[in-house]
Amino acid sequence: MPSKRRLRWAALxxxxxxxxxxxxxxxxxxxxxxxxxxxxxxxxxxxxxxxxSLWVNSWIVLLAVGVITWxxxxxxxxxxxxxxxxxxxxxxxxxxxxxxxxxxxVPLILVLGMFFFTARDQSAxxxxxxxxxVEITAIAKxxxxxxxYDGEExxxxxxxxxxxxxxQPDAEGNIDQAQLPTLVLPVxxxxxxxxxxxxxxxxxxxxxxxxxxxxxxxxxxxxxFIPTRVGEYAGKCAELCGEYHSxxxxxxxxxxxxxxxxxxxxxxxxxxxxxxxxxxxxxxxxPGTTAPTSEEGEE
Numbered sequence: 001m002p003s004k005r006r007l008r009w010a011a012l013x014x015x016x017x018x019x020x021x022x023x024x025x026x027x028x029x030x031x032x033x034x035x036x037x038x039x040x041x042x043x044x045x046x047x048x049x050x051x052x053s054l055w056v057n058s059w060i061v062l063l064a065v066g067v068i069t070w071x072x073x074x075x076x077x078x079x080x081x082x083x084x085x086x087x088x089x090x091x092x093x094x095x096x097x098x099x100x101x102x103x104x105x106v107p108l109i110l111v112l113g114m115f116f117f118t119a120r121d122q123s124a125x126x127x128x129x130x131x132x133x134v135e136i137t138a139i140a141k142x143x144x145x146x147x148x149y150d151g152e153e154x155x156x157x158x159x160x161x162x163x164x165x166x167x168q169p170d171a172e173g174n175i176d177q178a179q180l181p182t183l184v185l186p187v188x189x190x191x192x193x194x195x196x197x198x199x200x201x202x203x204x205x206x207x208x209x210x211x212x213x214x215x216x217x218x219x220x221x222x223x224x225f226i227p228t229r230v231g232e233y234a235g236k237c238a239e240l241c242g243e244y245h246s247x248x249x250x251x252x253x254x255x256x257x258x259x260x261x262x263x264x265x266x267x268x269x270x271x272x273x274x275x276x277x278x279x280x281x282x283x284x285x286x287p288g289t290t291a292p293t294s295e296e297g298e299e
Contacts, residue, residue, distance in 0.1 A: 034051075034052050034055060034210060035207050035208045035210070036048045036052070036207075036208035036209060036210050037052070038229070041229055042228045042229050043228060043229065044208045044209050044210075044227070044228065044229050044231075044233065044254075045209050045211075045225045045226060045227055045228055046225060046226040046228055047124070047125050047209075047210075047211065047225050048208075048209060048210050050121050050124060050125065051121070051125070051210040051211065052210060053121075054117060054118065054121050057117070058114060061110065061113075061114070065110065125211065125225075127224065128192065128222060128224045129190045129192050129224045131190075132190045132191060132192040132224065133186070133189040133190045133191070134149075134185070134186060134189050134190070134191045134192070134260075135150040135191075135192045135194065136148065136149055136150060136183070136185075136191065136192070136193050136194070137150055137193070137194045137195075137196060137277055138183065138193050138194070138195050138196070138204055138215075139196045139197075139198060139276070139277060140195070140196070140197045140198065140202035140204065140215045140237065140241075140248075141197075141198040141199060141280070141282075142198075142199050142200065142241060142242050142244070142248075143166040143237070143241065143242060143243075143244040143245060143247050143248040144163075144164040144165050144166045144181055144248060144250075145164045145181040145183075145248070145250045146161060146162065146163045146164060146181070146276060147161060147162050147164075147181065147182075147183050147184075148160070148161040148275070148276055148277060149161065149264055149267070150194075155275065156274070156275035156277075157273075157274060157275065158273070159273065159274060159275055159276075160264055160267035160268050160272050160273055161267065161272050161273075161274075161276050162181065162182070162267065162272060163181075163276070164180065164181025164182075164250065165179070165181070166244055166247040166248060166249075167179070167180060167247040167248075167249045168247075169247070175249070177251060180249050180250055180251050181249075181250040181251070182250065182251045182252070182253060183235065183250060183251070183252045183253070184252075184253045184255060184260060184263050185227045185252065185253070185254045185255070185260070186227070186254075186255065186256070186257045186260035187227050187228065187229070187230050187254050187255065187256060187257070188226060188227070188228060189226065189227070189257070190224065190226055191224065191225055191226065191227060192222055192223070192224045193222060193223050193224075194220060194221075194222045195213055195215045195220060195221040195222060195223065196215060196220050196277060197215040197216060197217050198280060198281050198282055199217070199281075199282045200217070200241050200242065201214060201215065201216055201217075201239050201241065202214070202215045202237045202239050202241050202248070203215065203237055203238035203239035204223070204235070204237075204238075205235060205236055205237070205238040206233055206234075206235045206252050207233065207234050207235065207236070208233045208234070209225070209233070211223065211225075212238045214239060215239075227254040229254060230254050230255060230256065231253075231254055232251060232252065232253050232254075233251070233252040233253075233254070234249070234251065234252070235249065235250040235251065235252050236248060236249050236250070237249075
């Protein structure tokens with residue numbers, strides 16, 4: 001009993017020290033130095049903390065496994081080292097049932113646990129809004145982005161859009177951020193972004209949102225989330241898509257609803273209206289379609 005009490009008293013200062021150390025951590029440190037977090041501000045989206053939690057907790061478990069494994073290796077190397085005066089091989093054990101059960105059961109528990117939490121979080125992140133407040137189509141092309149703010153009409157005749165160009169670095173490699181394609185999102189609204197590609201495989205990545213999704217010819221993807229912090233964020237293509245892949249950049253602005261409505265109104269006044277999703281596709285024979293014949297082309 002006295003020894004147990006001493007252990008408790010010894011563990012108390014360690015627990016206090018750990019709590020103090022964690023309390024002094026910034027939001028970035030607590031979230032594993034991932035982007036998307038600002039001290040005193042909400043996360044970038046409603047799913048950002050879920051992603052960071054999965055990442056950080058996975059690393060904690062893996063580091064614990066590593067420490068135990070390294071410790072056992074060091075212990076075995078020291079405890080069973082050749083002593084002075086010993087010759088020949090050490091005693092060979094054919095098996096040790098408790099150890100074999102340990103290294104069979106524990107990895108199984110770890111794999112099943114990581115699978116469960118990954119599947120749970122992936123299901124939540126991939127869930128789609130039945131009735132989003134805002135629906136946008138992001139169109140990838142070599143090597144820039146078009147953004148169409150879909151309307152309420154079935155044929156999208158009331159949609160508005162912007163067409164972007166790839167980044168244009170100057171002689172010193174600096175890029176004018178104002179020239180990049182810009183995606184505007186309203187804060188605290190249910191957003192669904194439909195993802196399309198005009199040519200090859202691309203990947204839509206808003207860095208601070210901690211999420212990326214591939215874009216294929218003939219298979220449209222989508223992503224539903226809620227932007228929860230006003231600000232500007234960087235985006236890029238995360239799939240090697242050709243010579244100027246590194247120049248396939250875009251900006252994201254999360255704004256208040258009034259500013260978002262005014263932005264859509266300005267696009268309408270500029271005449272950027274109608275559905276452009278199929279207007280500039282480079283491939284007409286991707287899966288599910290039929291390429292035009294030469295006779296059809298002559299007609």
